[in-house]
Amino acid sequence: MLDDIRLHIYSDEEKQSDIEQHSAIGLTKRFEDNKRAFFRFAPGLKKVVEQSSWQNYGLFFNKNKNGNLVDGVTGTVLYGVEPNDEIHRQVNKFKDAPIRVYLDANGAQSSQVTDSSCLVILGLGLGYHLNLLIEETNSKFIIIYEPETQFLLGSSFLLDWQIVLKRAEEKGITLFFQIGESGEKIKSDLKELREHCSLKFIDFYQHYNNAEFLSIIDHAKFYNAISFFEYAIEWQRGENWSQYIPIWTPPPKFEISEKVVPKDHSLFKKNIETFRATFSEIALQFENYKSQRWEVVESKENEVALRHIETGLYFCSELPRDAGKSNYNNFAQYPNKDGLVLGYNGTKLLPYLHYQFVDEVGVIIEQLDDKVSTLPSDIKSLILFGIVNGYHLDELLAEHTIDALLVCEPEPDFFYAALFAIDFKPILDDFNHRQARLYFNIGDDGSHLYSDLIHQFHAIGPYVLQDTYFYQAYSRRDFADRISSLREQLQVVVSAGEYFDHVRYGIEHTRHVLKNECFVQRTESDITYPGTFDETPVFIVGNGPSLDKEIDYISSVQERVIIVSCGTSIGTLAKFNIKPDIHVEIEQNRSTYDWLQRADCKPLLAETILLSCNGIHPHVTELFKDVFMCLKQGESSTEVTELAIGRNVAEILENAYPTVSNLALNAIIKLKLKNIFLFGVDLAFLSDTEHHSSHSQYYNEKGQEVYDYAKSNQLNIFVPGNFGGFLKTKYEFKLSKNCMESLLSNEGVECFNCSHGALIEGAKPIRSDELTLPEIKLDKSVVLDTLKEHAFYQSKNLLKQVDSKDILSHFSLEKVEQDIELLLTLLSSLEARDITIDTFILKQKQLLIDFYNNNSLSFYLFYGSNNYALSVFSKFSQLPESDFGLEISLISAWRRFLCKVKIEYANYASEFDFIHSFGFHREKIIAHSYLKSVEVYVNLNITNCPYLLESISEFKTKNMNFHFSSDEFSEYSSFVFIINNENIFDKIVYTLSRQNEPKDVLIVDVDIHIFKRLKAALPAHRINLLISPFHTKSKDSLDDFYNGTAPLHYDANTLKLVPKVINGELDGAIYVPKLLYSTKATLELIKNQTLNLIENLGEVLPQFYVFPDYCCFNAKLPNNYVDILGSFAKPAPIEYSQRDLVIIHLLSDEKLQGHVNCFHDENAYQWTIKSD
Missing domain, CATH: 3.40.50 (Rossmann fold)
Structure with missing residues (x-):
């Protein structure tokens, strides 16, 4: 990215500091002088400047000692390396071809600025262009729109406003400053000016690009004379994939052809044939492709550039190949700034052995990131976001060997341009020869990016994620947001997927609940009901804030519907004497038991059926009358259960995540119940403090939050509301909404959304007072018995053919201990330096495959934690010899984890999860x-x-x-x-x-x-x-x-x-x-x-x-x-060691043990206090 600040400053901090200190001399005096100038010539500006402060922007001086602005959040700068040269080119282009609107419909178009009556400047920036424009124009009125007050503040330190304002006064020019305004009131502003002055025409100068400025210029180009005022401006709203234009697009330095590059271009034809042989879909897509927004042009040096079709703006002002090289060099110098970092910042799950390992590794990774600062020559995995014209990709592959390259470009025009710019044949041939992996995701707006990439990573091996580099080739805010979201999702694959403790307890819980009698959901195809039973109305009730509005209605019809409560909503319903028929829980750790007891409705639970998935805590099931169990896709306990009872016997739920409402909806749909109503399934919020029912445990007796929910959750996503408008939500709820929409796309399901939250496609928005329900009172016991009989198996019947009615009977627990010894032996080989890290990774991956082929439970127990460990080890493969100490630290951490697992599982394999809350x-x-x-x-x-x-x-x-x-x-x-x-x-x-x-x-x-x-x-x-x-x-x-x-x-x-x-x-x-x-x-x-x-x-x-x-x-x-x-x-x-163990366990679990290291030493465990 050429707007990355690291390209503009010296990497030598001392050298850059000298420039900053030298250039800063006199800034304070300039600022005070400018305030006096504002007081004399434009008092309104003085007030704005004095009330302004730096928020996300700040001033800096680049290598050439030029002042510029940088966005501290994104690290991107406003101008290029030579702001004054770039602005001169921009003003000269304006002089040659101004955008002019004649107010006299019969007026002739003119290319001369000198006859202008009013000049509209869209964007102040740092104001370098004002002197030039004031000198060139004969306009008596200049209106300057600048939505960002921080830009005015920056100009007050760098620009001599005394000269600008005095020169305007000398020429009789009236300046109108619209600071904080983006131009949305431009028509009314101009109409007001015309009421007092006779204007012949208006010239528009656009300094930089934003959605509003582009809309105004587009309107000015399309309409003239009176029609400019008669027709509404079609405002662009924010960025989307099709509207993207960089914020700063000065005219290019190089000469460019006005003609679009033809399709008979030799390199383009060669590339199409190359892709036809390996990626035929790409060849088919682009062989007869026509540019939609950005057209392909060439410089006199025969380098490919991109020109925006509507505006004529160029994507980059530098020579394309030079720009590509600078882009690559910047990434190669600072690769770890874009790397994927995995860790655990919570406390709830820290008692788990896996997260103790993650916590210990986090400290090691922090030291590693300080060590590795440049891009290694051999790269395991890299995701390239943005190909533009491809020159940076050429530079990257010329210097590095990449085992897995995933190229993502949402704009097809850019990939089309790359087919004219770089030769793909040697690239594809090299990947084929090395049997390396190359993947292209072109034209995806982000909807399928995660699913496509995760499919690729599962094929490669999820552990590679830790050693995956993210290369963002150009800047755009929505691009950065999607990449950030993608990183979070990919991080889940390694750090929040299954791991030892989750699998261990999930299998044991499932084993116990099945042996102690429950009902297991049949496959959808095996369910048939008598008569019209499938039309029984079902209320799925979440604990969203809108439940408060609907609680009276639910109470009034509870005898006529089946009520399915989700999670904490049961406590709210109990307070209003509403008895759910089925209650749904999804968490497998024991904290669910805690909150159910805190709900203080134990007699109600004893009369209610629990619907949950495999892994539900046995102590939770003991609170309920009966248990309906579903099997959840992607869980090791599901796989182990199916190995015992057979495939295609029980229904596997594919969309039962991430919330308990998803499990409820997925299960009800697979039960073939077709009349579904959603209440309190909000998945979005009207305000930061209204996130759950006010009657739930999230609020105290005074209605105050128990904790700051908004602070603990990033509520920075907006989604359409069920009854209009837009509401805030968080990533988890956005994912929940998407999963529900996927479920509801099935034909034959009629779902009504009565919640005052997010719009869920496929669920018809309807208010409860508009519902028409059958007047017949349901015999609830008959309905629930019918479900048991026709939609569920009794677990004792499923386990008849299973030895000892135990789903683990065909596994050997002794084999787990033997497998751990194999892992420890391999680790010792790495510690002795008999093998390299890369060899270690391959051998440990093969061990897991052997566990699977040998029908060992170890495959399921270690798959997730092993992927995490290998992902960390892979990050160490590029360490220099002198940093072997960090590698030893990692080896020791993994050995401690394996030894703890060996002891724990050998002695307490049948133990339940112990995590508690409140x-x-x-x-x-x-x-x-x-x-x-x-x-x-x-x-x-x-x-x-x-x-x-x-x-x-x-x-x-x-x-x-x-x-x-x-x-x-x-x-x-x-x-x-x-x-x-x-x-x-x-x-x-x-x-x-x-x-x-x-x-x-x-x-x-x-x-x-x-x-x-x-x-x-x-x-x-x-x-x-x-x-x-x-x-x-x-x-x-x-x-x-x-x-x-x-x-x-x-x-x-x-x-x-x-x-x-x-x-x-x-x-x-x-x-x-x-x-x-x-x-x-x-x-x-x-x-x-x-x-x-x-x-x-x-x-x-x-x-x-x-x-x-x-x-x-x-x-x-x-x-x-x-x-x-x-x-x-x-x-x-x-x-x-009993002596040391007593000491550790006499500490408060969640707090004190986090400050204690417990390490293995010849069959004993000692403890030390962690240093700060």
Whole structure:
């Protein structure tokens, strides 16, 4: 891109800094002088300048010490390398052929500016052209339109306005400045001027290109005299593929032929024949092609240039081949600025082994990007956006060997020009000879770009994406937006596709749900219903903001329709006593369980059918009456399930993403239900704060956002509204809308969109008060039973032929461990430098193929994470010898990942997903609504422990009663003792020995030896211990925590654990609360002081379990155990070093563990604190 600022400045920062400093001398004085000039000659400009500030633009000085403007967002400049020369050529062209509108219809056309009555200047820029035009014109009126106030601000530093304004005054010229205006009021402005002055004609000078200026010039060329004012200007609105013209198009430096290059051009004919042999569709498309917007012309040097047919503007003012070479050189010098970077910036999934690897690799990649600064000679993959006349492609391929080149050019005229400019035969021959991959995407407006490119990358290998260069050959804002969107989508393929943890839990969840009875959706062709059952009206209800407007209507007709709630909408419906018949969820991690419990509608869930896809968390399914399961395309758990039950037995949903509403619509359509209504499926927003129903968990009791949704999501896309206008949306919802439109293109589906959100093609917009529904009340149980009978299989019937009714029965788990050893052995060869990175990549790719051919589960478990790892390794293949240390860091990170996987999967293959969200809120809901009666005795005077009072007021429930006394005991149904000394031991034994039935007793903060004595003295009771190595009992202690000098666990937190650990199941368990922290400096203190606790625990260490906010020792819990408040137990791997593992897991999962490195050392895992 010739407008890339890096072409205009020195790469040597010191050299460029000298130019900037030298050129900046006197700028402040010039600015102050200009303000005085404005005050004298144009007071309005002084006010505008004083109120203006730099936003996205800024001033800089180029290699030739010329002042210019740069857009800080895009990195593109306004003018070329020699702004004054370019503007002189532009003014001279205007003098020779002005665009003139005669106000007298009989007036003769003239090529002389001197007779002009009014001059309209479209664009101020930096104002370099004003002096030239003022000198040349005899016009008495000049109107200057400039929509960008930052350009006026820039001119105030560089242009001597005193000379401009004084010269205009000397010549009797009246200047009208329309700053901030793009010319949309030009006709009314000119009419007003004509009311006061007699004008013979108007000349139009266009300084730079934007949609409004081009519209005005087009109107001026087409209409003359009075008709200029009578007919409306046809305004262009923004850029699209067909309207694109660069912003700065001065006349070319070189001589150009006026004639269009003919089709009998020898190189063109040769290229057509070349493509006919290899890309016949391209030859067929361009053999008789006619330019639509840009025509092909030649310079006297026989170089191909592009001229815009309507405006006569040239795409580039430099000699075409020189421009192509400069374009290539710029990209070759700064390739990594355009590279694809993969990483994970979230926190929710950081406990996953895959994302711990991604997080660790991110730090390494940052160091690598600082190392690699030039384009390597051998390139694995490159996407070229924009071919123009092809000269930069010629330069690129002359210097580099590319294994996979993907050429994308949305403008067919440009590719057509390249057929006259460069010889494609040696290019195509070279790719064929090397068996390299070459792909052309010509004329695509972006609609199919992603699907076409992803098809190519799957053929090459997705890991290549990390080593893919993006080469944007020319600048245009919509081009950049589409490339940015494409990058995000391609990034998903590697970084957000399937990975080890997702596959592991997806398969295990599916396995468990199928074994424990569910209903699996049949293929569409296998579904037949009696009578007109398929016309049953179905309401798909999302939780968009417009649900608030429709909630009363839905309530009024709920007995006449099947209501399908999607995600968080069930909580909103429950508040209005609307009972969904089917509820849909899509997430496979356990956070879905958390929010469903927080919705506080457990009895409603127990009467509702869950419809979900494979991978849904078993704890979620347990909340519902029945489970309808669909299989989702692209999931490893789908493939594993089909291997067990057979192909073409269950329906595979192809468009069940990215939102839960997509899953609902896809499933309902495949169930052959043809009367569908959408409510609250908005997929767009009226405002940044109205993004979900106001009755949902996204807002608090005061109607305020729980978090800043707009800040967390880029709401920068506009889509047509369902009932008109345009609404904001985000990329995920735009993709959701596109997938729905693809689904609804099927014939026979009648879908009505009653949502006040995005327009969805194929769903007829209709307001709820216009609907006509059958008056008949549905027998819901009959409808749902009919669905079960005709559209679903019982999973037990599908698994009859499967050994042990287990979809994993035909896989060997021992084989997974063996496969990991193969991966580790290969990695050792790379570390020993027996093989290169490129060889390593090929061998590891072959290992995955072998896993697949050998029917190993490892193929599915490692496919995604392996692609990510290889994508990172490929980025290292061009490192110099001196940077081998970075490669070692990457090798170590991949080895740690594989070793962790080996241990985890060998010991806990049947474990469920453990990710949670807002667990404390879930616990409060369960405690308040469903907790059994608990009587709590505390042997402390509450007045001496103010933090206890805080905890009780925050967590006390109707079934949880506290009794405080330091001396007396009473006989309660349950006991909790908070004990500071040994003197109370005898009272405890005496009180409990008098109980007729076993009691659940929790002893808090006693020495472990006292606990053992109590256990021995009271064998009939279930006695457990809750102990903490840290306490906060004073304001000073809290200050230490906030200052980062101590960790925090105070008595209020102890009481919050009481209802969680009184469960009536365990006996002899020891609970240790996790610790809070404010700075990483606290970690060393935690490590040292926790060692004392570990030593006291002694022989209870071998088995312990990790909950979100506490650990449980000395207990044997069943697999996937859930405590009484819904928190999930994750067993600690038994092969870890127990001492170090306890320390790590006593840290708060999401916060502290992110600051800890755990590394493998001879079958043990040690931990260190990450440095800042």
